[in-house]
Amino acid sequence: MKPLSTAVATLAVLIAPALASPMATTTNAATATAADIPDGPAATALDPGPASLTIRVTNKAGVDLTTYQSPLQQTGIIRNGAVAVNYYPQKWNGSIAINSHKYFAPIGDESLIEASYDDKDAAFAVVDVDISYVDGFSYPIMCYCAANGAYLSGCDKKLWTLGNKCPSNNGKATCVNPKRKVDLDNVTPDPFFAPCKGLAYT
Ligand SMILES: *[C@@H]1O[C@H](CO)[C@@H](O)[C@H](O)[C@H]1NC(C)=O
DSSP, X not given: OOOOOTTOOEEEEEEOOTTOOOOOOOOTTOOOOGGGSOSSOHHHHSOOOOSEEEEEEEEOSSSOEEEEEETTTEEEEEOTTOEEEEXXXXXXXXXXXXXXXXXXXXXXXXXXXXXXXXSSSSSSOEEXXXXXXXXXXXXXXXXXXXXXXXXXXXXXXXXXXXXXXXXXXXXXXXXXXXXXXXXXXXXXXXXXXXXXXXXXXX
């Protein structure tokens, strides 16, 4: 996959109503490979990317949502139809949990936006993002690159409505994922989570 430019490090995250490929942990700004690095003094030729990563979270859930950011330990509210815009510096990694306005995040079982903007994998900071239902599921989340609309990660399936019973409903608008402690790749997801396998972490 052709790396996207780090010059526009803005992600657009859409949260779909709850009732309504290969693993897309796509590093949108890409691990530079030898082929990507021009001949010559590459170190000085590389664009270091913007100082911060922007994540715009659009609430399309049809209700107000609550959020909880780690590691900031910051709670927030995104009104129905509103967009929350957050800026994160280089070397940041963290997550945003999403729940309904009825049960303030964090319950601990929410759908998560997980992202980082650091230079662990390349000579300059790159963006890595995924949507995780490993702790549990509250709302469907999709993530796109704001610059070109490219799908990055996420699953818009309304898992509550697909006929698979939540294996452990905590009664707080979230379904606990029974596989959360199984730290292996290719774990067979619980049937409730299975429709999102390969799209979000399940
Ligand atoms: C940040 O990354 C570290 C190392 O991978 C991880 O242990 C930690 O949980 C991450 N922080 C958040 C808030 O996700």
